[in-house]
Amino acid sequence: MSGQALETREALGARLRGFRKDAGFSSGRAFAAAIGWQESKVSRIENGKQNASEEDIRSWCQTTGRDADLPDLVAMVRHIEEMWVEWRRILKQGAEGRQKSGLHVYRKAQFFRIWDPAVIWGTFQTAEYAEAVFQQVVRLYEIPDDAEAATAKRLERQQYLYRGNRKFDVILGEQALYSNFGGPEVMKGQLDRLMTLIRLARVNAGIVPRSAPLQVWQGNSFSMFDDKLVLVETYSAELTVTQPGEIETYAKTFALLKQSAVYGGEVRDMIWAAFQHFDRMPQQER
Known part of the structure; x- marks a missing residue:
């Protein structure tokens, strides 16, 4: 992944981490239980190690009460996808x-x-x-x-x-x-x-x-x-x-x-x- 794409994904993860903490979930484990995911998935997304899908973003915003931020975050996800497109899909x-x-x-x-x-x-x-x-x-x-x-x-x-x-x-x-x-x-x-x-x-x-x-x-x-x-x-x-x-x-x-x-x-x-x-x-x- 390019430096720009990686930086954008890491920035997205940091923003989501802030949403989690602001919503009162002090740990990734507590948030994973609330959203119904594996704790490892929460960690990978927050640390920019895994791409978040648009559905992941919707679930995250709903769970943290940040629905107003959904359009902006979805735009970030789409931008990351545009920068790195799998050949098999092309x-x-x-x-x-x-x-x-x-x-x-x-x-x-x-x-x-x-x-x-x-x-x-x-x-x-x-x-x-x-x-x-x-x-x-x-x-x-x-x-x-x-x-x-x-x-x-x-x-x-x-x-x-x-x-x-x-x-x-x-x-x-x-x-x-x-x-x-x-x-x-x-x-x-x-x-x-x-x-x-x-x-x-x-x-x-x-x-x-x-x-x-x-x-x-x-x-x-x-x-x-x-x-x-x-x-x-x-x-x-x-x-x-x-x-x-x-x-x-x-x-x-x-x-x-x-x-x-x-x-x-x-x-x-x-x-x-x-x-x-x-x-x-x-x-x-x-």
Whole structure:
């Protein structure tokens, strides 16, 4: 969970603890008995260790006589949920919907800062590479197999590489050139596509070599849209960051990653070396 989400959850817990004490429940045990919960649940919520549901908040406010505070607290709970959304819920109907919903972010943004230590950025992906990625998504989350439709929707992002005055500052880890999605032929096609895209005037592409001195640990991939939104992907969830202080942290992290990246001819040399690597690799059996 992000720092902002955790802080908000802890603040909510502290406020609920105050309600409990003001209502005359000096201990969590007495309050748990009154509300009909396990004492451990009361403790976890008050200490920010567990998310409180909207129904939990309603019960808490009713038991402590703080019904007037219910709308404000429910808003806090919803805000926490918005900052941390489980992938399984996002992908419930398949991967296409998530790709479609992301297009409005691309339409609005003008300055993109992208970091991925191990995968080619989605907007740079070929159809074959993207479909191989989505097949892994389908298998991991056991969702409906709409990899082909999700790929088509992802490819729609590429129109924004050529529209308006958008700028793209993209940093990849060297591993992204070698992470094998789809086999040697797919990877060679992807690397060829990458070589073309980095020549676009609006694209500033860097690669962090695997032995480069690091100014900050590499961590998760993230995408920054202007100075308004950061999306962070993990195996279990997508984190949406909108709080200015946290966005500033990601901007600083991106700047530190840039200090370890190489650009220009060195990037082209690294892509070509990866292409040769896959060219020497035996073709996979289908």
